[in-house]
Amino acid sequence: MQTLTHPTPEQLRLEAVLDALASPVRLRIVGRLAQGAELTCGTVLPDVPPSSASHHWRVLRESGVLFARREGRVIVHSLRRDDLDGRFPGLLDAVLSALPARAADES
Amino acid sequence: MQTLTHPTPEQLRLEAVLDALASPVRLRIVGRLAQGAELTCGTVLPDVPPSSASHHWRVLRESGVLFARREGRVIVHSLRRDDLDGRFPGLLDAVLSALPARAADES
DNA sequence: GCCATCGTTCGATGAAGTACGTACTGCCGT
DNA sequence: ACGGCAGTACGTACTTCATCGAACGATGGC
Known part of the structure; x- marks a missing residue:
């Protein structure tokens, strides 16, 4: 299991x-994630x-x-x-803000 | 050749x-298009x-x-x-603003 | 060391998107 | 009416993506 790779801020496309x-x-x-908490993989998408x-x-990473x-x-x-705001303000x-509030009531 | 279909503002996903x-x-x-002019199909993408x-x-339409x-x-x-700003401000x-200036120098 | 847990990787399958040649429609100028 | 131009529709080949089961790797607890 290789280390988790991320694009640098400059590499964001x-x-x-x-x-x-x-x-x-x-x-x-x-x-x-936007609700503030840091999440593990299993936390979202139980289905x-x-x-x-x-x-x-x-894909997101x-x-x-x-x-x-x-x-x-x-x-x-x-x-x-911060990185996203820097490159794509x-x-x-x-x-x-365009997301429906649906995320709030899911586990 | 059927008429050009568009989603209504409420239908924007x-x-x-x-x-x-x-x-x-x-x-x-x-x-x-963002440069302001209205364009025909052939105007962009000559290649x-x-x-x-x-x-x-x-797809865009x-x-x-x-x-x-x-x-x-x-x-x-x-x-x-206007429609996009209304639904997704x-x-x-x-x-x-995240687009490179590349669009400026293409035919 | 052993086991359970969390998450990844691999491989296969089916769905969807892309690209493009060809044939066609709709409209205009003559 | 005819020819040409703008763009679409269709069919097909190709590529990419999504989904998921199964096997594996890493980690912490016992």
């Missing part, structure tokens, strides 16, 4: 970020099998939307707000 | 818009065969990013700025 966000499943993850969920977390770090046995994820906020 | 924008070719189109270009114009109207022999396209501006 608009198309990759948009593509990562253009998915209902991944928007759910982002919406949850999705682990291998599928892992795929989506990876490799596009630079979120940051992942190992913490003991789990992997903790957080939004890369206003983009994340626009997407988040 | 975030994922569809993001997906439409998550493409280099289509971002080129949007970048050109892309008409049938391919038509596909991308259609059906996602609600742009508006198309027949004007004699050509089809005139314009950005749906700040999104279009964020994407446009």
Whole structure:
């Protein structure tokens, strides 16, 4: 299991970020992360099998939307707000404010 | 050749818009449209065969990013700025300001 | 060391998107 | 009416993506 790779802030590509966000499943993850807490993989998407969920977390990570770090046995994820705001000002906020409130009532 | 269909402002879906924008070719189109002029299909993407270009114009139209109207022999396209700003405030501006200036020097 | 847990990787399958040639429609000028 | 131009529709080949089961790797607790 190789180390978690992330793009540097300079490596962020608009198309990759948009593509990562253009998915209902991944928007759910982002919406949850936007609530402030750092989350582990299993926390969101209880209805999705682990291998599928892992795929989506990876897309978000490799596009630079979120940051992942190992913490003991789990992997903790957080939004890369500052990096995204630096490269694409206003983009994340626009997407988040366009999200329905559905993320609030899901486990 | 059936009439050009557009989603109503209420029908705009975030994922569809993001997906439409998550493409280099289509971002080129949007970048050109953002310069203010209304454009016909042939104006942008001279290097892309008409049938391919038509596909991308259609994706942008059906996602609600742009508006198309027949004007004699050509089809005139314009950005749906107001509708997009209404549903997803700040999104279009964020994407446009994140675009490289490449759109300026292309035919 | 052993086991359970968390998450990844691999491989296969089916769905969806892209690209493009060709044939067609709709409109205009003559 | 005819020819040409703008753009679409269709069919197809190709590529990418999504999904998921199964096997594996890493870690912490006992």
